[in-house]
Amino acid sequence: MSASLAPECNEVKERYDSCFLKWYSEKYLRGKGTEDECASLFKDYKKCLTVALKERGIDQMLSEARADHKESDEIHMRRKCECLPAADC
Amino acid sequence: MVKFFETSFTYDYSFPAVTLAYFLRYPNPYSTHVLSTDVISRTVDPSSGRLHTLRVHRKSSRLPPAVLKLLPKSVLGSVRGGRSESYILESSTIDIKEGWMKTESKNLDWTGILSVVEKQEYRRNVPANESDDFKVDTGTTGVVTTVIFKSRLGDRLRARATRKGEAALGEGDDEPPKRSLLASWSTIGIQRSIEAIASRKTENQLGNSKQGMTIVLERLRSGGLVGVLDGMRRDSQGVLKSG
Numbered sequence: 664m665s666a667s668l669a670p671e672c673n674e675v676k677e678r679y680d681s682c683f684l685k686w687y688s689e690k691y692l693r694g695k696g697t698e699d700e701c702a703s704l705f706k707d708y709k710k711c712l713t714v715a716l717k718e719r720g721i722d723q724m725l726s727e728a729r730a731d732h733k734e735s736d737e738i739h740m741r742r743k744c745e746c747l748p749a750a751d752c
Numbered sequence: 753m754v755k756f757f758e759t760s761f762t763y764d765y766s767f768p769a770v771t772l773a774y775f776l777r778y779p780n781p782y783s784t785h786v787l788s789t790d791v792i793s794r795t796v797d798p799s800s801g802r803l804h805t806l807r808v809h810r811k812s813s814r815l816p817p818a819v820l821k822l823l824p825k826s827v828l829g830s831v832r833g834g835r836s837e838s839y840i841l842e843s844s845t846i847d848i849k850e851g852w853m854k855t856e857s858k859n860l861d862w863t864g865i866l867s868v869v870e871k872q873e874y875r876r877n878v879p880a881n882e883s884d885d886f887k888v889d890t891g892t893t894g895v896v897t898t899v900i901f902k903s904r905l906g907d908r909l910r911a912r913a914t915r916k917g918e919a920a921l922g923e924g925d926d927e928p929p930k931r932s933l934l935a936s937w938s939t940i941g942i943q944r945s946i947e948a949i950a951s952r953k954t955e956n957q958l959g960n961s962k963q964g965m966t967i968v969l970e971r972l973r974s975g976g977l978v979g980v981l982d983g984m985r986r987d988s989q990g991v992l993k994s995g
Contacts, residue, residue: 664981664984664985665778665779665786665788665789665984665988666787666788666789666988667788667789667790668787668788668790668808668810669790672790676790676791679791683791683794684772684775684776684977687772687775687803688768688772688977691796691803691848692768692771692772692848694801694848694849696796696801696803697796697798697801698796698798699794699795699796705791705794708791712790712792716808721808721839721860724839724860724861725792725808725841725860727860728841728858728860728863
């Protein structure tokens with residue numbers, strides 16, 4: 664199994680990963696996986712990971728990645744609006 | 753400035769096997785630079801049955817020396833030079849009924865210098881057959897990969913030069929705008945070079961990621977899920993030894 668970026672989360676991650684793989688291969692891929700059976704294990708893993716992401720400043724990068732997306736969308740939208748009155752831009 | 757790259761490929765494995773290999777593709781012998789993989793979120797859409805996953809991969813990487821040489825010191829100053837790790841955000845959506853998977857990966861850091869977005873679309877080539885669909889060796893799966901490179905370095909430098917130029921114009925001095933024009937020419941050159949180098953590097957890496965997927969799929973065919981996990985264990989021990 665792949666390691667977590669935070670060694671202290673490896674154990675909870677492995678428990679979640681094993682659960683997910685079993686559910687994915689035995690249920691989801693057979694069209695029977697309508698709900699996530701590993702939710703409680705994911706909660707434990709997520710709790711550990713959230714702290715680790717914060718400590719390493721990755722949570723910041725994640726929110727910046729989203730904000731960046733928004734910003735460039737706004738620029739493109741604005742350009743479009745500016746172009747509308749003038750026919751030759 | 754944007755550079756664009758597209759390639760398609762067909763795996764001789766069923767669609768379910770390819771999606772499983774996608775989740776299990778790290779570690780493999782062709783991806784020793786991938787240090788960790790974490791799941792940020794994972795949900796099943798109750799109405800469509802689609803599985804959405806958001807993951808973060810940590811990779812050991814440096815900017816290629818050729819790129820470093822091109823960067824002005826002012827830009828390198830804002831980058832932690834000795835840094836040898838970077839983070840990739842990967843989102844994927846799987847629709848098992850319709851037989852497709854769409855993925856998008858992009859770098860989370862170094863984005864001020866170069867942002868790379870890789871999109872993949874996997875499609876089941878053979879219609880679903882309920883009795884043998886999950887057999888890993890039935891059917892094939894097509895994948896189209898597109899990579900977009902965008903160096904924003906010049907945009908930033910140009911913005912700075914323009915601001916300086918405007919400020920100087922206010923003071924009635926018309927020399928700085930000329931300088932900013934020259935500055936913008938040279939940064940366009942740098943952008944083009946960075947994008948060209950990144951694009952060549954990516955062509956190699958796309959080959960590696962295909963080989964990595966194929967190894968995982970082969971393990972799945974010969975040893976099932978246990979075979980994949982055993983292989984992973986061996987590969988991660990290899991990573992530890994070499995690291």
